Amino acid sequence: MLLRLRPATDSSLRAPLLKLAEELGYSVRFLDSERSLAELTPRAEPGLAGAAHRSKFEDLTAVAAVLSSPESRELTQGGDGQPDSVVKIGAARFGGGHFSLIAGPCAVEDAASLRSIAHAVKASGAGVLRGGAFKPRTSPYAFQGLGAEGLDLLRAVGDETGLPIVTEVLDPRDVELVASKADALQIGSRSMSNAALLKTVAQSGLPILLKRGLAATVREFLLAAEYVLSEGNPNVILCERGIRSFDPTTRNLLDLGCVAHLKQVTHLPVVVDPSHAAGRAELVTPLAKAGVVAGADGLIVEVHPNPALVHSDGAQALSPEAFDTLAKSAQTLAALEGKTLALPQAPSPQASPEELKA
Numbered sequence: 001m002l003l004r005l006r007p008a009t010d011s012s013l014r015a016p017l018l019k020l021a022e023e024l025g026y027s028v029r030f031l032d033s034e035r036s037l038a039e040l041t042p043r044a045e046p047g048l049a050g051a052a053h054r055s056k057f058e059d060l061t062a063v064a065a066v067l068s069s070p071e072s073r074e075l076t077q078g079g080d081g082q083p084d085s086v087v088k089i090g091a092a093r094f095g096g097g098h099f100s101l102i103a104g105p106c107a108v109e110d111a112a113s114l115r116s117i118a119h120a121v122k123a124s125g126a127g128v129l130r131g132g133a134f135k136p137r138t139s140p141y142a143f144q145g146l147g148a149e150g151l152d153l154l155r156a157v158g159d160e161t162g163l164p165i166v167t168e169v170l171d172p173r174d175v176e177l178v179a180s181k182a183d184a185l186q187i188g189s190r191s192m193s194n195a196a197l198l199k200t201v202a203q204s205g206l207p208i209l210l211k212r213g214l215a216a217t218v219r220e221f222l223l224a225a226e227y228v229l230s231e232g233n234p235n236v237i238l239c240e241r242g243i244r245s246f247d248p249t250t251r252n253l254l255d256l257g258c259v260a261h262l263k264q265v266t267h268l269p270v271v272v273d274p275s276h277a278a279g280r281a282e283l284v285t286p287l288a289k290a291g292v293v294a295g296a297d298g299l300i301v302e303v304h305p306n307p308a309l310v311h312s313d314g315a316q317a318l319s320p321e322a323f324d325t326l327a328k329s330a331q332t333l334a335a336l337e338g339k340t341l342a343l344p345q346a347p348s349p350q351a352s353p354e355e356l357k358a
């Protein structure tokens with residue numbers, strides 16, 4: 001493990017570092033005359049505690065950064081010939097050469113619109129239905145979602161269409177209820193660093209769609225995923241949805257560099273959410289296409305036929321027709337990237353008898 005020490009690190013701050021290294025079984029060698037680079041070599045074979053060791057060193061006042069730590073691999077880390085993980089939500093597959101589309105309304109508002117959106121996005125090739133029942137709104141006075149009633153609507157429409165459903169859970173106390181209805185749990189941007197929530201959703205055993213915090217570094221994002229993986233749940237899909245920037249032109253700044261970077265450093269699948277990045281429907285398709293080319297293993301897109309009527313995120317909702325066009329472009333681009341799209345398998349009960357037999 002290679003550590004960069006803070007410039008003014010005096011011997012009183014270095015002492016805890018040397019003590020910790022001794023306790024954890026590392027020998028320490030300073031690589032420069034200023035003693036600002038420390039190489040730690042495990043005296044015995046590196047064990048499973050390696051990842052925990054890295055965090056312990058990171059916590060020390062003397063340590064500015066852990067530069068490399070081949071012997072303390074974190075669970076999110078990829079490379080070294082390790083195959084990419086494939087995460088399944090129902091019949092949809094993300095990662096390891098598989099590409100899938102998630103689509104649906106921002107929030108579940110009523111049965112009729114949810115049904116029509118679900119049938120439409122399925123026909124366009126979406127493999128997972130999204131929809132919020134518990135909404136993390138900026139204002140406590142804004143529409144907070146239909147809660148348990150919204151979950152029941154999602155489950156019913158999921159069963160009717162054969163689409164698996166992903167929905168956000170905001171509170172550890174709701175995890176059991178939401179997990180009993182959903183096929184995958186979404187951790188929203190505002191909750192990415194809620195460690196208690198991450199541990200609780202991990203224990204549900206369901207796939208987790210983890211959105212990047214609005215001001216989270218890539219390292220913080222990966223450590224949030226590490227919380228889920230370290231609880232024994234390997235099924236995490238990372239979602240880049242844009243970060244806060246100085247410029248209000250787009251709602252959030254879609255960090256495509258992060259997408260390309262993540263594809264190199266982690267085995268986990270990465271999806272792009274162009275809707276919350278754009279904030280405006282007319283920008284969603286170009287950002288979605290850019291996301292696929294940057295390496296995304298899937299897209300999550302908000303769709304609604306009557307954006308003017310919805311309580312949340314209407315301005316960024318694509319019409320079902322616009323989503324159909326986006327889906328076709330995404331499939332073409334994903335194919336160019338060597339990825340295959342698994343189309344929804346289960347027949348919809350509304351399909352014709354011939355289709356049901358096929």
Ligand code: PEP
Nearest residue numbers: 106188189190211241276
């Ligand atoms: C959402 O998916 O509707 C949502 C609230 O997303 P985010 O957490 O990325 O803001």
Ligand code: MN
Nearest residue numbers: 106302312313
């Ligand atoms: Mn939304």
